Amino acid sequence: MTERETGRGEPSRTLALLWGDPSAGPRRKGPGRSVSVEQLVTSALALADEQGLAAVTMRALAERVGVSAMSVYTYVPGKAELLDLMVDALYLAMPRPAWRSRSWRSRLTGVAEANRDLLLAHPWLTEVAALSRPPLGPGLMAKYEHELAAFDGTGLDDVDADAALTFLLGFVQSHCRAAHDAARATTDSAMSDAEWWAANQPVLERAFDPEAYPRAVRIGAAAGEAQGAAWSAGHAWEFGLARTLDGLAALIDAQAAPESR
Amino acid sequence: MTERETGRGEPSRTLALLWGDPSAGPRRKGPGRSVSVEQLVTSALALADEQGLAAVTMRALAERVGVSAMSVYTYVPGKAELLDLMVDALYLAMPRPAWRSRSWRSRLTGVAEANRDLLLAHPWLTEVAALSRPPLGPGLMAKYEHELAAFDGTGLDDVDADAALTFLLGFVQSHCRAAHDAARATTDSAMSDAEWWAANQPVLERAFDPEAYPRAVRIGAAAGEAQGAAWSAGHAWEFGLARTLDGLAALIDAQAAPESR
DNA sequence: CCCTTCTCCGTACGTCGTACGGCACGAGTG
DNA sequence: CACTCGTGCCGTACGACGTACGGAGAAGGG
Numbered sequence: 001m002t003e004r005e006t007g008r009g010e011p012s013r014t015l016a017l018l019w020g021d022p023s024a025g026p027r028r029k030g031p032g033r034s035v036s037v038e039q040l041v042t043s044a045l046a047l048a049d050e051q052g053l054a055a056v057t058m059r060a061l062a063e064r065v066g067v068s069a070m071s072v073y074t075y076v077p078g079k080a081e082l083l084d085l086m087v088d089a090l091y092l093a094m095p096r097p098a099w100r101s102r103s104w105r106s107r108l109t110g111v112a113e114a115n116r117d118l119l120l121a122h123p124w125l126t127e128v129a130a131l132s133r134p135p136l137g138p139g140l141m142a143k144y145e146h147e148l149a150a151f152d153g154t155g156l157d158d159v160d161a162d163a164a165l166t167f168l169l170g171f172v173q174s175h176c177r178a179a180h181d182a183a184r185a186t187t188d189s190a191m192s193d194a195e196w197w198a199a200n201q202p203v204l205e206r207a208f209d210p211e212a213y214p215r216a217v218r219i220g221a222a223a224g225e226a227q228g229a230a231w232s233a234g235h236a237w238e239f240g241l242a243r244t245l246d247g248l249a250a251l252i253d254a255q256a257a258p259e260s261r
Numbered sequence: 262m263t264e265r266e267t268g269r270g271e272p273s274r275t276l277a278l279l280w281g282d283p284s285a286g287p288r289r290k291g292p293g294r295s296v297s298v299e300q301l302v303t304s305a306l307a308l309a310d311e312q313g314l315a316a317v318t319m320r321a322l323a324e325r326v327g328v329s330a331m332s333v334y335t336y337v338p339g340k341a342e343l344l345d346l347m348v349d350a351l352y353l354a355m356p357r358p359a360w361r362s363r364s365w366r367s368r369l370t371g372v373a374e375a376n377r378d379l380l381l382a383h384p385w386l387t388e389v390a391a392l393s394r395p396p397l398g399p400g401l402m403a404k405y406e407h408e409l410a411a412f413d414g415t416g417l418d419d420v421d422a423d424a425a426l427t428f429l430l431g432f433v434q435s436h437c438r439a440a441h442d443a444a445r446a447t448t449d450s451a452m453s454d455a456e457w458w459a460a461n462q463p464v465l466e467r468a469f470d471p472e473a474y475p476r477a478v479r480i481g482a483a484a485g486e487a488q489g490a491a492w493s494a495g496h497a498w499e500f501g502l503a504r505t506l507d508g509l510a511a512l513i514d515a516q517a518a519p520e521s522r
Numbered sequence: 523c524c525c526t527t528c529t530c531c532g533t534a535c536g537t538c539g540t541a542c543g544g545c546a547c548g549a550g551t552g
Numbered sequence: 553c554a555c556t557c558g559t560g561c562c563g564t565a566c567g568a569c570g571t572a573c574g575g576a577g578a579a580g581g582g
């Protein structure tokens with residue numbers, strides 16, 4: 001297996017691909033290209049959305065766009081770069097509403113929800129982003145710029161605004177990855193909860209021993225009964241977002257009322 | 262590639278492995294086993310720590326413990342289960358200091374730091390945990406129980422304590438994954454920053470266009486100059502942990518002073 | 523016109539996880 | 553004691569994967 005890195009070999013052909021290489025005139029020598037990088041990326045995105053990240057193989061992608069497997073390498077240096085292009089394309093397509101005069105809390109909520117919506121629409125993103133940080137494409141830059149703008153007027157200096165954004169996005173990513181995993185676990189277990197419980201009863205009795213793990217057993221049961229499943233995405237989202245914003249409020253309000261310094 | 266799931270096929274042989282199947286008397290028929298599951302897990306952990314998660318292959322593991330590749334499957338149903346065992350073994354080995362009369366903030370800081378230390382010592386954990394939630398092994402239960410105990414006396418009810426712990430651990434995981442990625446990016450770039458900058462200058466000029474992305478360029482530069490690298494793990498940790506605890510404080514203090522309800 | 527250069531692709535290599543079936547061991551049974 | 557048969561071990565092989573390599577053919581430049 002190859003490294004999942006960006007821009008190995010020649011100095012970052014990925015960057016040229018991301019920014020649409022300005023030095024590339026349409027005059028080429030050989031036969032015309034039968035597809036385009038955009039088609040490739042679009043098809044790869046469709047594959048990932050429909051059948052998951054594992055379905056995005058060079059052969060499957062090639063077949064989908066109607067070329068041979070090796071022809072894909074004429075457009076893209078490798079799979080890592082393809083994934084980079086896919087991520088940046090999604091970032092570029094995100095909505096970027098004007099923040100206008102909304103409160104900072106409302107703006108940050110908007111940032112969080114936009115990212116959550118993206119990760120829910122493309123759950124495989126949580127797997128890609130775990131493997132390589134996104135590259136400096138136009139999508140990332142536009143996203144970064146727009147999200148930083150949400151911190152205008154909070155009184156945070158540049159370093160803190162960046163750290164706060166990272167903090168906020170980290171929560172969203174963390175939450176969505178957990179939600180995705182939970183959804184997968186219930187989906188492809190192919191066994192009802194009761195069945196699973198009965199089949200493993202002897203071992204589970206040791207796992208859920210109230211004497212060995214009093215809090216874990218009690219709280220696990222409470223959390224399980226409180227919502228339908230053993231893990232409720234909705235509650236975790238509300239809770240985590242409120243905590244995240246409260247945490248930032250402690251900093252932002254201190255900036256706004258500097259007499260406390 | 263196969264699915265990275267736990268306990269497919271027979272009803273969760275993983276659970277029996279994790280809890281050390283009590284129904285398995287030492288009386289077996291054939292020849293004695295040449296190694297043990299514990300040795301397998303230990304060797305797999307050593308492989309991962311020394312050469313990264315990608316080096317943990319069934320063949321490499323088999324060679325390390327001195328058996329044939331296929332013999333590993335006599336001990337463990339598959340690679341997914343092996344990874345589960347590795348994770349749970351690490352959880353089980355984590356320190357669990359008594360919380361005594363420490364303040365809740367000090368206790369939660371302890372929880373966060375213990376998890377950060379674990380993830381720093383075994384960076385590949387951030388990659389595994391991204392692929393499958395840990396199974397219900399003794400390590401996870403002990404970890405969960407101990408970390409829940411850190412919330413004793415905070416006044417949080419069961420559901421909130423669970424959500425708060427998830428929130429805290431999510432931050433740690435998120436932070437360590439970012440730190441790990443940043444470290445890898447600077448390690449295996451094999452190119453100095455200046456070199457990279459010069460080689461991609463024409464494209465980077467478009468990326469860092471102060472007119473198109475005023476905040477991003479300014480803040481990216483500020484964050485880069487403020488610390489040595491473009492991303493400082495230390496500052497992000499301090500910042501994120503303070504925000505996380507402040508966010509929880511808003512909830513915990515409200516519970517402690519219920520007149521505000 | 524030829525020649526260069528580019529696209530496309532068939533084949534193949536090395537890696538992975540793991541299914542399958544044979545072999546050899548040794549405890550239980552007669 | 554001999555037999556049996558459940559069991560651990562392993563050699564081989566299959567079907568994926570990413571991708572290196574080299575050849576065939578198309579189009580623009582001299």
